[in-house]
Amino acid sequence: MKRLENRVIxxxxxxxxxxxxxxxxxxxxxxxxxxxxxxxxxIPGTTIKGFLRWEMxxxxxxxxxxxxxxxxxxxxxxxxxxxxxxxxxxxxxxRVENACSDTKRSIKKTGSLIERNRRRTVSSYEIELAPxxxxxxxxIILENTELKGVRYASLGAILFMMDYVNATKAAxxxxxxxxxxxxxxxxxxxxxxxxxxxxxxRSGRILYIGDDxxxxxxxxSEAMKEYIDGWRGILxxxxxxxxxxxxx
Numbered sequence: 001m002k003r004l005e006n007r008v009i010x011x012x013x014x015x016x017x018x019x020x021x022x023x024x025x026x027x028x029x030x031x032x033x034x035x036x037x038x039x040x041x042x043i044p045g046t047t048i049k050g051f052l053r054w055e056m057x058x059x060x061x062x063x064x065x066x067x068x069x070x071x072x073x074x075x076x077x078x079x080x081x082x083x084x085x086x087x088x089x090x091x092x093x094x095r096v097e098n099a100c101s102d103t104k105r106s107i108k109k110t111g112s113l114i115e116r117n118r119r120r121t122v123s124s125y126e127i128e129l130a131p132x133x134x135x136x137x138x139x140i141i142l143e144n145t146e147l148k149g150v151r152y153a154s155l156g157a158i159l160f161m162m163d164y165v166n167a168t169k170a171a172x173x174x175x176x177x178x179x180x181x182x183x184x185x186x187x188x189x190x191x192x193x194x195x196x197x198x199x200x201x202r203s204g205r206i207l208y209i210g211d212d213x214x215x216x217x218x219x220x221s222e223a224m225k226e227y228i229d230g231w232r233g234i235l236x237x238x239x240x241x242x243x244x245x246x247x248x
Contacts, residue, residue: 002091004195005144008155008207011189012162014043014099014136018182019107019129022047022173033128039104041130043172045096048138051172052096052161053085059164065238080238083147084154093145093154099138107131129180137188148234155207156224156231159187163220163228186210187219 022043024034036042060067060081068074073087086092106128140158147153162185164170171181188210197204208223220228 002144005146007193008142008145008152009191009193010140010142010155010158010187011191012138012140013186013188014048014138014183015186016130016132016134016136016181016183017169018132018171019109019175019180020132020134020173020183021127021129021175021180033106033130035104036098036100041101041103041106041134041136043099043136043138045098045138047172048099048140049085049094049096051170052158052165053081055165055170056085056157056161057081059161060235063235063239065235080234084157093143094158095141095143097139097141099136101130101134101136103130103134105131129175148237150230150234152207152227153231153234155190156227156229159220159224160228160231162187163224166216166220184216186216187224 020041020043022034024032034042034044057067066079067081068079068087073089074082075089078087078090082090084093086094107130108126109129110126142154142158145152145154150156166184169182171179172183173181175181187208189206190208191204191206193204196202207227210219210223214223
């Protein structure tokens with residue numbers, strides 16, 4: 001059983017800048033857009049976690065940092081990706097809850113199926129989308145944030161990725177090639193809890209409280225600098241380490 005050192009909860013907002021297309025399937029049957037019990041739009045926690053993991057894996061590989069192969073996941077000495085997101089042998093440090101909105105409204109978009117060989121339209125179709133401008137609220141729970149001697153390494157990693165996907169306009173869900181799923185992440189509150197906090201019924205230590213008037217640039221370049229810089233240091237050290245191993 002793993003020992004709990006600390007638990008950090010990130011409360012954040014996602015603001016959609018383009019329509020979001022995330023379908024729900026039951027028994028391999030498409031039942032429409034993902035919604036909660038009140039029929040409001042949501043983004044499933046599994047979708048957000050998978051999105052952040054995919055983007056981080058792509059970034060690490062592009063930077064020349066070792067990431068294990070899916071067919072041969074690391075075990076005793078995990079790569080940076082598995083150290084945070086886990087794999088079949090290593091427990092994940094991160095749990096992502098559904099990001100929920102208070103919006104039921106949807107929009108329709110039509111498209112055409114094209115037979116490219118004959119350059120003709122075969123049929124048309126209509127899809128339902130969550131409209132742009134929706135605000136979703138969610139939470140990410142991190143356990144045991146220390147990694148490679150950096151106390152808030154995994155917190156810095158998630159904040160770093162939020163800033164990265166905002167800057168690159170990475171898209172979540174389906175329809176990416178048609179400009180769907182572009183969203184912005186904004187952390188609103190970050191709280192750290194220790195086992196002693198739970199035992200003594202204490203409220204935890206607030207690491208950050210957001211301000212609606214704060215710019216995205218200021219949030220990530222100033223308020224989150226300490227945590228993001230800690231993760232950047234690990235990335236830089238990993239690049240040098242991997243280069244040294246390759247030279248040998």
